[in-house]
Amino acid sequence: MARTDYQQQLEQLRTNVVEMSDAVSRRLQRALEAYERKDDALAAEVIAGDDEINRRYLELERACIELLALQQPVASDLRFVAASFKIITDLERIGDLAVNLGEYTRRAERDRYPDVDIARVGAETVAMVEDATRAYADGDAAATRAIAARDDEIDERLERASRTVVRNLVETEPDDVDAVLEDVSRMLLTIRDIERVGDHAVNVAARTLYMVDDDDGLIY
Numbered sequence: 001m002a003r004t005d006y007q008q009q010l011e012q013l014r015t016n017v018v019e020m021s022d023a024v025s026r027r028l029q030r031a032l033e034a035y036e037r038k039d040d041a042l043a044a045e046v047i048a049g050d051d052e053i054n055r056r057y058l059e060l061e062r063a064c065i066e067l068l069a070l071q072q073p074v075a076s077d078l079r080f081v082a083a084s085f086k087i088i089t090d091l092e093r094i095g096d097l098a099v100n101l102g103e104y105t106r107r108a109e110r111d112r113y114p115d116v117d118i119a120r121v122g123a124e125t126v127a128m129v130e131d132a133t134r135a136y137a138d139g140d141a142a143a144t145r146a147i148a149a150r151d152d153e154i155d156e157r158l159e160r161a162s163r164t165v166v167r168n169l170v171e172t173e174p175d176d177v178d179a180v181l182e183d184v185s186r187m188l189l190t191i192r193d194i195e196r197v198g199d200h201a202v203n204v205a206a207r208t209l210y211m212v213d214d215d216d217g218l219i220y
């Protein structure tokens with residue numbers, strides 16, 4: 001294969017990874033909107049759309065494998081393909097977390113916890129995914145460390161939210177204990193899944209730093 005064609009394949013992979021991330025971010029944002037508005041129809045749309053994300057993932061996985069097997073890239077090209085392979089896995093998992101939010105939308109009672117601002121912190125994790133993807137697209141190593149620092153702040157806020165939910169459970173005497181316990185469980189799962197979105201955004205940033213600078217300092 002001509003060198004020009006090989007470089008075009010690498011650039012196409014970069015473009016396709018960014019497009020997959022854009023699709024995942026839109027899906028996650030819509031899941032959060034459905035959760036906030038208690039919109040079962042929108043939640044169902046998010047859940048049904050997971051097939052598209054899975055399709056994109058499998059196509060990109062195949063493209064990465066073919067580049068590794070047929071082109072045997074070295075040095076920076078090898079890091080780029082390897083990082084892209086790992087990043088699409090994180091993106092696919094963010095898509096799964098969006099599906100989870102869609103499922104919670106159908107059952108959770110959000111009015112019980114007005115102090116837990118899922119919409120706001122969720123939007124911040126969407127922004128982290130978008131910024132991590134931009135760093136990948138631009139090869140911006142400096143941006144990757146800032147994303148990791150933002151995740152620490154998100155984790156602290158979500159930890160406080162978890163404590164608020166548990167404290168509410170301890171301090172109230174509901175008429176329907178089973179219903180409240182079920183709602184608490186779903187809220188805690190929601191908090192956990194949003195935290196995981198942030199973790200996956202950090203993973204994208206970490207792989208980008210490795211790709212650009214051969215630096216594995218953010219990989220964990």
